[in-house]
Amino acid sequence: MTQAGNQIRWTTADLEVLAADEWKHYEIIDGELFVSRAPHISHQDSGGNIYLELQIWSRTSGLGKALFTPGIIFSDADNVIPDVVWISNERLAQLVDEEGHLTGAPELIVEVLSAGNLNERRDKEAKLKLYSLKGVREYWIVDWRLQQIEVYRRENAQLVLVATLIGDDEITSPILPGFNCKIQQFFN
Numbered sequence: 001m002t003q004a005g006n007q008i009r010w011t012t013a014d015l016e017v018l019a020a021d022e023w024k025h026y027e028i029i030d031g032e033l034f035v036s037r038a039p040h041i042s043h044q045d046s047g048g049n050i051y052l053e054l055q056i057w058s059r060t061s062g063l064g065k066a067l068f069t070p071g072i073i074f075s076d077a078d079n080v081i082p083d084v085v086w087i088s089n090e091r092l093a094q095l096v097d098e099e100g101h102l103t104g105a106p107e108l109i110v111e112v113l114s115a116g117n118l119n120e121r122r123d124k125e126a127k128l129k130l131y132s133l134k135g136v137r138e139y140w141i142v143d144w145r146l147q148q149i150e151v152y153r154r155e156n157a158q159l160v161l162v163a164t165l166i167g168d169d170e171i172t173s174p175i176l177p178g179f180n181c182k183i184q185q186f187f188n
Contacts, residue, residue: 007031008031008033009031009032009077010031010032010033010077011031011076011077012073012076012077012079013076014033024036025081027079027080027081027122029078029080029122029126029127029130030077030078030126030130031077032126036114036119036122039112039114040114040115040144042144042145043083043112043113043114043144045144046112046142046144046186046187047068047069047083047084047110047112047142048068049185049186049187049188050083050084050110050112050140050142050186051066051067051068051084053179053181053185053186054066054084054086054108054176054179057176057178057179058086061176061177061178061179062089063088063089063176063177064086064087064088064089064091064092064107065086065087065089065092066084066085066086067084067085067086067087067102067106068083068084069081069082069083069084070082070085070101070102071100071101071102072085072101072102072103072104072105072106073097073101073102073103074103074104074105074130074134078130078134080127080130082109082110082111082127083110083111083112083142084109084110084112085102085106085108085109085110086106086107086108086175086176087102087106087107087108088107091104091105091106091107092106104134104135105131105134105135105136105137106136107136107137107138107175108136108137108138108139108140108173108175108176109127109131109136109138109139109140110139110140110142111123111127111139111140111141111142112142112143112144113141113142113143113144113145115145123141124141127139128141128152128159131159132154132158132159135154136154136159137153137154137175138151138152138153138154138159138173138175139151139152139153139159140152140171142186144187146166147166147167147183147184147187148164148165148166148183149164149165149166149171149183149186150163150164151163151164151165151171151173153174165183166183167182167183167184168182168183168184169182169183170182170183171183
């Protein structure tokens with residue numbers, strides 16, 4: 001942990017000295033520490049359903065792999081645990097370190113919102129900015145309470161909102177050829 005002016009900047013090394021607590025997630029975004037507790041069961045269920053659909057498609061297509069709550073260490077000051085990612089076989093082979101963490105951007109990141117202003121700010125602002133800067137091609141922000149998904153795609157070197165999907169809407173993606181799923185399947 002370093003201190004610049006009055007602002008404390010956390011690093012990956014700081015996470016190693018924090019007490020291990022299986023009910024908390026520690027993430028660092030631009031040197032800011034975010035701590036969250038285990039999410040609501042419906043949050044986990046939605047993330048699990050998205051992972052399942054992406055993994056079934058991945059096994060059929062052979063193009064990549066879905067991962068559930070992987071650690072991504074972009075840098076010493078940017079260390080996150082998204083709910084779900086999809087990564088191509090080529091990128092997966094290049095980006096896994098010896099400890100089994102991703103060290104760069106997967107093609108798709110999915111974050112399921114947790115209740116609370118700080119949690120929503122983290123996913124809708126801090127992580128959106130981070131993922132945009134790091135080269136993520138697509139970002140889904142999932143709201144299990146509203147049963148909707150905001151889809152952000154890379155345009156002109158940044159992630160921009162291209163759709164908000166609900167209910168019977170189908171989600172597709174240019175990075176997942178042939179993948180489609182009704183939004184309501186993620187919330188059943």
